[in-house]
Each structure stands twice: as structure tokens, then as C-alpha cells.
Amino acid sequence: MPELTLLEAIRQGLDEAMAADARVFVFGEDVGRRGGVFRVTEGLLDKYGPLRVIDSPLAESVIVGACIGAAMNDARPIAEIQFADFIYPAFNQIISEAARIRYRSNDDWHVPLVIRAPYGGGIHGALYHSQSIEALFCHVPGLKVVAPATPYDAKALLKASLADPDPVLFLEHKKCYRLIKGQVPDGDYQVEIGKADIKRQGSDLTVLTYGLMLHYSLEAAEVLAGEDIDVEVVDLRTLRPLDTATILASVRKTSKLLIVHEDNLTGGLGGELAAIVAQEAFEQLDAPIMRVCGPDVPAMPYAKPLEEAFLPSPATIADAMRVLAAY
Amino acid sequence: MTETKKAKPVPASNGTTNGAAPLEGYAPVMYDIARENADEMKQHYYQMVLLRRFEERAREMYTKAKIGGYCHLNLGEEATIIGLMAALQEPDYIYTNYREHGYIIARGVEPGPVMAELFGKEDGISGGRGGSMHLFDASKHFMGGYGIVGGQCPLATGAAYAINYKGDPGVVLCQVGDSTTNIGAWYESLNLAALYNLPVIFFIVNNGFGMGTSVEEHSSEPDLWKKGDSFRIHGERVDGTDVLAVRDAARRLRERAEKERKPAIMDVVSFRFIGHSVIDSDRYRDQAEVKANRLKFDPITKFEQQLREAGMIDDAYVKEIGDRVEGEVQAAIDFADKSPAPKMEDMYQYMYATDVPNIISDAERELFEARLSGGK
Numbered sequence: 146m147p148e149l150t151l152l153e154a155i156r157q158g159l160d161e162a163m164a165a166d167a168r169v170f171v172f173g174e175d176v177g178r179r180g181g182v183f184r185v186t187e188g189l190l191d192k193y194g195p196l197r198v199i200d201s202p203l204a205e206s207v208i209v210g211a212c213i214g215a216a217m218n219d220a221r222p223i224a225e226i227q228f229a230d231f232i233y234p235a236f237n238q239i240i241s242e243a244a245r246i247r248y249r250s251n252d253d254w255h256v257p258l259v260i261r262a263p264y265g266g267g268i269h270g271a272l273y274h275s276q277s278i279e280a281l282f283c284h285v286p287g288l289k290v291v292a293p294a295t296p297y298d299a300k301a302l303l304k305a306s307l308a309d310p311d312p313v314l315f316l317e318h319k320k321c322y323r324l325i326k327g328q329v330p331d332g333d334y335q336v337e338i339g340k341a342d343i344k345r346q347g348s349d350l351t352v353l354t355y356g357l358m359l360h361y362s363l364e365a366a367e368v369l370a371g372e373d374i375d376v377e378v379v380d381l382r383t384l385r386p387l388d389t390a391t392i393l394a395s396v397r398k399t400s401k402l403l404i405v406h407e408d409n410l411t412g413g414l415g416g417e418l419a420a421i422v423a424q425e426a427f428e429q430l431d432a433p434i435m436r437v438c439g440p441d442v443p444a445m446p447y448a449k450p451l452e453e454a455f456l457p458s459p460a461t462i463a464d465a466m467r468v469l470a471a472y
Numbered sequence: 473m474t475e476t477k478k479a480k481p482v483p484a485s486n487g488t489t490n491g492a493a494p495l496e497g498y499a500p501v502m503y504d505i506a507r508e509n510a511d512e513m514k515q516h517y518y519q520m521v522l523l524r525r526f527e528e529r530a531r532e533m534y535t536k537a538k539i540g541g542y543c544h545l546n547l548g549e550e551a552t553i554i555g556l557m558a559a560l561q562e563p564d565y566i567y568t569n570y571r572e573h574g575y576i577i578a579r580g581v582e583p584g585p586v587m588a589e590l591f592g593k594e595d596g597i598s599g600g601r602g603g604s605m606h607l608f609d610a611s612k613h614f615m616g617g618y619g620i621v622g623g624q625c626p627l628a629t630g631a632a633y634a635i636n637y638k639g640d641p642g643v644v645l646c647q648v649g650d651s652t653t654n655i656g657a658w659y660e661s662l663n664l665a666a667l668y669n670l671p672v673i674f675f676i677v678n679n680g681f682g683m684g685t686s687v688e689e690h691s692s693e694p695d696l697w698k699k700g701d702s703f704r705i706h707g708e709r710v711d712g713t714d715v716l717a718v719r720d721a722a723r724r725l726r727e728r729a730e731k732e733r734k735p736a737i738m739d740v741v742s743f744r745f746i747g748h749s750v751i752d753s754d755r756y757r758d759q760a761e762v763k764a765n766r767l768k769f770d771p772i773t774k775f776e777q778q779l780r781e782a783g784m785i786d787d788a789y790v791k792e793i794g795d796r797v798e799g800e801v802q803a804a805i806d807f808a809d810k811s812p813a814p815k816m817e818d819m820y821q822y823m824y825a826t827d828v829p830n831i832i833s834d835a836e837r838e839l840f841e842a843r844l845s846g847g848k
Contacts, residue, residue, distance in 0.1 A: 174682075174683065175683045175684045175685055177685075178685070179684030179685075200684075200685045201690075202655075202690045203682050204654045206656050207656075234622075271606065272602055274541065274542055438839075440832075441831070441832070442819055443823060446600070447540075447541060448601065451814055451819050454843055457843075461843050465839075
């Protein structure tokens with residue numbers, strides 16, 4: 146299998162999907178001639194032409210809104226939000242329209258739409274190019290939210306998202322784009338939406354995480370292995386709906402839970418995960434549930450020391466693992 | 473979608489100086505350089521050279537990794553900025569997009585704290601929190617660079633409402649890029665500005681491209697000055713490479729806004745010298761054409777030529793300004809270099825004006841202290 150970066154895997158997935166299904170088109174700012182700001186859609190304009198790779202006006206609300214309408218009319222649009230931080234003008238379209246159309250039309254209409262959005266920090270992007278947005282959307286019934294962290298999963302979940310009859314927010318971590326490489330099979334394969342993946346087996350404690358933090362957690366787990374602490378790392382992959390079966394099975398096995406996410410703590414996905422585990426596996430827990438998350442400040446700042454202070458690191462994750470293991 | 477439209481992203485003189493008929497929409501050019509105050513002209517020239525050199529060195533600092541993240545330069549827009557700033561008055565408020573280094577310097581903030589902000593340092597004008605796109609200075613009524621396209625439009629409109637409400641002097645200047653004229657917030661702001669007779673000028677820096685997409689490809693009405701028509705907002709186009717043309721049009725529309733409480737749109741056309749941001753390789757434009765246009769539409773050489781012909785400057789003066797600016801920009805870099813990094817513990821500052829209990833939970837404080845000690 147060829148080794149690809151996360152970015153290349155997504156590009157390959159887009160390419161294959163467009164080749165396989167003429168209903169698939171890409172709509173977003175600078176996705177065509179420029180190939181996208183991160184070059185995810187590079188080459189697609191030449192291959193599929195301006196009818197299917199469309200440089201949209203700078204107007205997120207209508208980027209998503211027009212894609213919703215096209216999706217209802219049997220197209221398979223992929224809306225690209227240039228940076229997840231720019232998604233808020235489209236918030237109303239996503240929440241009030243895309244997520245509710247099946248429900249409010251009594252199943253007459255549906256929205257098979259994929260919204261791609263590069264999110265997350267660690268790239269010095271400052272206040273409007275670094276943020277995590279997932280908690281805001283995970284709150285919304287009717288939406289699905291996926292956040293693959295490896296090239297294999299990214300291509301597979303992209304295909305699954307496109308095959309899904311409902312709207313999917315597809316989150317791509319910017320720092321992982323070129324940093325993370327992995328084996329990616331040629332051709333079509335899928336990972337089911339809503340399935341977590343145990344990326345590292347362990348017996349002493351469970352880490353629930355996703356995105357860049359998966360890789361930092363795996364790095365920390367390797368360090369802990371040298372200290373005879375055996376950490377299980379679960380990659381959630383899909384943030385809504387959550388794979389509670391895998392989550393609970395892992396926690397019941399290890400009896401200890403650490404939740405790691407880059408998004409800020411309060412109201413973050415970690416709260417929901419902790420509630421599920423506390424409710425369903427209370428008697429198997431041997432320690433309080435711990436969270437390592439971004440701090441509750443309004444945005445990830447620009448300056449290097451401030452950005453470093455914001456982001457959980459392998460070292461701070463390892464520290465929390467030690468505390469939990471010793472409990 | 474039909475075939476791709478050909479981009480025509482270049483400024484055009486309105487032709488009045490050589491006797492040709494003005495192009496549609498262009499503001500009349502009335503100035504006569506011979507009648508201008510020589511000291512003022514030399515000051516404009518100096519400021520334009522300062523902005524140019526500041527941005528060139530910022531670009532260099534980016535390649536040296538002193539500046540990170542996203543950094544958008546004003547190269548090619550010097551006449552647009554200096555002409556505008558020459559027209560604005562002290563009580564006026566200024567909102568800009570993320571391509572704003574030149575605006576805040578022209579508004580009177582020293583280059584040192586601006587460069588320090590780009591470096592992410594404590595002495596940066598925003599304390600290192602924002603970097604390139606988020607420059608603010610309340611004392612100068614500089615209301616910020618905005619990283620979200622169009623985010624500033626409703627705010628600027630509201631500021632103009634407050635001016636009317638309080639009966640204050642001054643106007644609001646809302647600078648946007650050409651692509652911003654496609655976003656909903658822009659239209660909502662235009663409607664309010666016209667409906668409530670607000671003293672706000674929407675100043676479009678039309679450099680022909682919204683990132684990599686040309687005006688003709690992103691706007692169904694490429695004559696951006698017409699985009700206020702259905703709101704009954706007066707608009708005009710200005711050659712953004714002509715500092716005095718920009719100054720005169722801005723001055724006239726500013727006075728009209730202040731006295732008659734009428735908003736206006738200025739469509740100020742210039743040529744973007746490089747890619748959208750420092751890291752944009754600009755592959756969507758023909759590079760031979762870009763190179764030629766850089767020479768053709770360089771606002772500094774154009775103004776320098778005008779001043780030489782008027783006998784206001786000579787070789788010695790040009791060299792003197794070059795040397796002076798070189799020293800000032802180097803001093804700004806040194807200032808930024810020497811400034812300390814922001815303190816990690818300051819990250820929680822300025823979230824609220826008053827003491828708010830439990831801003832940081834005990835659990836978060838423990839985590840944060842662990843971070844401060846490097847995870848040890």
C-alpha cells in the first residue's frame with residue numbers, strides 16, 4: 146500500500162469519489178484554480194472542469210446553503226469551508242436547515258451533504274485560523290460529525306460520508322495534514338460512521354481522544370510503556386454519533402478514563418463522554434474521570450508560548466496518565 | 473457555469489490628465505501637483521516608502537521564521553493607504569480587514585510595536601495575542617484588523633450609528649477587500665447605513681483578486697462601486713495607485729458623509745504585487761504578467777515621477793528617504809527582536825472586565841500549572 150499524508154489521502158478520496166459519481170461536485174472558496182488554501186483539491190479542476198470544481202464567491206452561508214439545495218435535488222455536493230473558524234456565517238444553514246430537513250419534512254426530503262472544514266491549531270494561525278468547532282456541532286441532532294486522524298481513516302470516512310444520506314461535517318486537523326503519514330489502500334473502502342477504533346491496546350487506563358490529540362496521546366502512551374503503565378488509546382473518529390459500545394467496553398476493561406481534546410474544556414465533548422461513562426460504567430470505575438483539554442480562554446492566541454500553553458502536549462498528557470495510573 | 477471569464481485586475485487612470493474621456497464610474501481627478509504643498513507631498517512619499525520597506529522586511533522576517541501563521545502584505549497598495557489616511561481626521565474610526573499593517577502605521581502607530589505584534593511579542597500592539605491580522609489601537613481610533621472576512625462591516629455600521637446617536641464629529645471608515653462584497657454581512661450593513669443615514673464609507677481595496685479568484689469570477693457585478701445601487705448608496709471608482717486621487721475622493725466623500733450623513737462606497741483599484749499572503753505561491757496568476765504589472769502599477773515610482781517633474785524631490789532626497797526608512801524599519805525589527813515573549817500565565821488576562829469567580833476551575837488550574845512547568 147502506498148504511504149500518503151492525511152492531506153493526500155483526502156485528495157485521493159475526493160478524486161475517486163468524483164470519478165465514480167458524476168453527482169459529486171466541490172464548492173468552496175479557492176478550491177479550483179488555487180487548489181484550496183491547503184491544496185487538498187489540487188488537480189481536481191483540471192480533471193473535472195469548472196462545473197464540478199467551483200471557485201465560489203466568498204460567502205459561507207450561501208456555500209453551504211446552495212449545497213443543501215443541490216443535495217436535496219439529488220446532487221452529492223461537497224462544501225468546503227476554507228478554515229473551520231469561518232463556518233459561523235453558515236451556522237444557521239447547517240443547524241436550522243441541513244440538520245432538520247429530513248425531520249421537518251416528515252422524511253420527504255434529505256440532505257446528503259458533506260461539509261469539509263480544516264480545524265485545530267498548533268500552526269501559529271492565531272485567533273481565527275486555529276479553533277476547534279466540534280462541540281458546537283456535536284450538540285445538534287440531525288448532523289453527523291467525523292474527525293479522522295489518520296490517512297487510512299480519512300479516506301475511508303470521506304467515502305462513508307459521501308455515501309451517507311444525511312449531512313456530515315467532516316473535520317480535518319490542519320496540523321495533521323502533512324505531519325501524519327500512513328498506508329492508504331488504492332480504490333474504494335469504507336469505515337462505518339459511528340465506529341471508534343482502538344489505536345493502541347492497553348490494560349491500565351483508557352484514553353478517549355481524536356484528531357491531533359490522538360497522535361499526542363499515542364506518543365505519551367509510548368513513554369508510559371517505559372514506566373510499565375499500559376495505556377489503551379481509543380480514537381473516536383466519529384464525534385456524533387458516539388460509539389458508546391467501544392467506549393464503555395474499553396473503560397470497563399481498564400477501569401480508568403482520561404479524555405483528551407484540544408477544544409476548550411467547558412461544554413466540550415469530554416463532558417458528554419464523562420457523563421456517558423459515569424452513568425453506564427460507574428461501578429467499574431476505579432478513579433475519577435480526568436480531562437486534559439484546551440483552556441477556557443476565548444481563542445487560541447498567536448504568540449508561540451501562548452499557543453504552547455493552550456495546546457495539550459504529549460508531556461502534559463503523559464503527566465495526567467501518570468496521575469490516573471497511580472490513583 | 474460557462475467558460476472562465478478572463479480577469480482584468482488592473483487599475484486604470486481615468487484619463488483626464490491626458491485629455492481622454494473619463495472611464496465610467498471613475499472619480500474626477502482634479503488635483504494639480506504644482507499647486508500642492510511640497511512638504512505634505514514629501515511626507516506622503518516618505519510614508520509610502522516606509523510602508524513598502526516595512527512589508528518587504530516583514531516578508532523577509534517570515535522566511536526567517538520570526539513571523540509565523542498567516543501574514544498578508546500591503547505591497548502595491550501604498551498609495552491607496554496613504555491617500556486614504558491623508559483624508560481622514562482625528563475623530564474618525566477605522567475598521568479594516570486582515571491586510572492592515574500599513575493602515576495602522578499610517579494612522580500613527582510606531583512601526584516597532586506593529587513589527588513586535590507580527591513577531592508575537594509582549595510589546596506588540598495587541599500584546600502578541602493576535603499577530604498580523606489583529607492589530608488594534610484604541611487611542612488612534614483604530615478599531616482593529618478583522619480575520620473573518622466581512623466581520624467588520626456590521627461593527628463599522630454600528631459605530632457610525634453611535635456617532636449619529638451621540639451627535640459626535642467624525643465618520644467611520646470601513647475598509648474591505650473586493651471579495652467581501654459577496655458576503656451577507658456586507659449587504660446587511662449597506663442597507664442599515666443607507667436606511668439610517670450613517671456617516672460610514674465602505675472602502676473597497678480592489679486588488680483584482682479575492683485570494684486566488686478574480687473579481688470577474690467572484691462577483692456578478694465586477695464594477696464594485698455599483699454594488700450599493702439598490703441601496704441608493706453613492707459609489708465611485710478611484711485609481712488606487714494615484715495617492716492624490718485617492719486622497720481627494722476620500723476627502724470629498726468623507727466631508728459629504730460627515731455633513732450630509734450619507735454613506736458611500738469607494739472602489740479603489742490597485743495591483744497586488746505578490747500572492748494573497750506571504751506563503752501563497754500565486755500560481756493562479758501569470759507570473760510574466762504579474763512582473764510587468766508590478767512595474768506598470770507601482771504607486772511609489774508613479775508618485776516619485778510626479779514629484780520629480782514638479783521639482784519637489786531629486787536623487788539626493790530619494791536616497792535620503794531610502795536611508796532613513798531603512799534605519800527605521802531595522803529599528804522596528806530590533807525592537808521586536810528584543811521584546812520578551814508574552815507570559816504564559818497572562819493567557820487568562822482580559823477575558824472579563826471584572827473579577828469573575830471560578831474562571832479557572834481547580835482542575836484546569838492544576839492542568840495549566842502542569843503546562844507551565846513543561847509537563848514535569
